[in-house]
Amino acid sequence: MLETPQNQQLGTPQKLVPAESEGVFLPSCSGCLARQISVCPGYGVRERRSSKSSDAAEVRSTTQTFPSRRQILHQREVSDIVPIICSGWAASSISTQNGKRQVVSFLLGGDVASINYLFEPCSGRAIEAVSQVTCRKFGRSEFQAALARHPGFGAIVGKALAAERERGDQLNLDLSRRPADSRIARFILNLSSRLERRGSATKSFDFPIRQQQLADALGLTAVHVCKIMSRFRSAGLIALESRRLTILDRKSLQDLAEQ
């Protein structure tokens, strides 16, 4: 059990199991903060039963499913929710008035769109579905209160904060100081180790990201991303077909990533 969905294809992601059918675990969201603090109704019953703190209040929330490429949250949208991805891939981005876009991070199941949502009603970031996405939106003040009741509250927030900040800094460094091939190599390796931490396969995995989205994440153009990925493939570093990416030569990728 808790087997990762290796064979899950883009466009046909695992259906969200409704709360009533209690007991079936989605592997995609096992690291979710809402589950960690026993606040997600999708898992609340089963998990709270075995938990010592039976006073955990369930937090009002709604679930929605978005098809690929659909907007989940607008850049300037102000609302008192904390959005958490349950399954699928989403992209968090900001844009200039001229429509130039920067994808700040890709979100996977269990990711809070940004820790910022715990404190502020607007993050200034847009969220868009990359593959099909299910997303749960919690009431912010209730979620915040539940989190504050949780032991180790400060540590949880601090860690998440630090991680988010660290990623942002690294992105800055990438964008300003690293050549395109290094950025792409690093992106692939980071994704791989991120999947490892969630217990998924690290050598071969689904890769629903469009070249344009990748370009927006790495500060490049889609054309240039394409050229470099082609080079990677003909050099035998990676394989990529039918939205599944395989790392063939991790060592060489790491060398590229170093600089």
Next chain:
Amino acid sequence: MLETPQNQQLGTPQKLVPAESEGVFLPSCSGCLARQISVCPGYGVRERRSSKSSDAAEVRSTTQTFPSRRQILHQREVSDIVPIICSGWAASSISTQNGKRQVVSFLLGGDVASINYLFEPCSGRAIEAVSQVTCRKFGRSEFQAALARHPGFGAIVGKALAAERERGDQLNLDLSRRPADSRIARFILNLSSRLERRGSATKSFDFPIRQQQLADALGLTAVHVCKIMSRFRSAGLIALESRRLTILDRKSLQDLAEQ
């Protein structure tokens, strides 16, 4: 009183008034978080006397002065302090193994190096003095406790957090999607409005930043920064002499900043 030090030159910054001579306010740190929560010994006595919450405990801290270009904190330095700039200019940066550097932000008097320090013992950022800097280092856990006692704790942290994150996102957008002249124009305008918020002059102000440091902040080379600044000067957008910058044509700068 509270007059801003217009005539303050690089290398001869206003001296820090020792706590014993109580009552003389440094304009440079008037927005400081430590003063806001009545925890800075430099201002503790005078301000706490007039404050309702007389139970605010003073937080252990040390002050240090750093000459220009001196390292204040190393990138991987782990210590249980929250460093706050009292006066002068500092730069917060991260680097790759190959010595490529990205200045994440410039810090002015009253700035916490990063909100991250409230929660974690290491930010992954190095801090370096740009001009002469006085810096106070508070004990982290005590500072944190004092902050938690303060009414509106959540709001304060949330706001600071959101602001820091917003700046990081904008920097990402700059680095990835905006041309060099736009980045520089934006930097100047941002600095100006930042000084405005602290009650300083916005049209003409001290500018101790070296071109290399500016280049590191904007993802460019010093040579290129120089060329564009020269262009700005000959186009009558700005004047820059003896480390003092004057905005001559704000409108044109804004046009450049737009894209």
Next chain:
DNA sequence: CGGGCAATTGAAATACATCAAGGCGTGTGG
């Protein structure tokens, strides 16, 4: 079968980096 989006590939343009040389100001040691 056609229409549209994504990926691919090549040719041309360009924004920026790199390299190199010289000037200016400032501190330092003779």
Next chain:
DNA sequence: CCACACGCCTTGATGTATTTCAATTGCCCG
């Protein structure tokens, strides 16, 4: 007081990574 070195700024010539433009292909879906 001068000579000199050193850091910083400046400017021009050259190189290159990446963008822009454009045309083609394949593919999915109605």
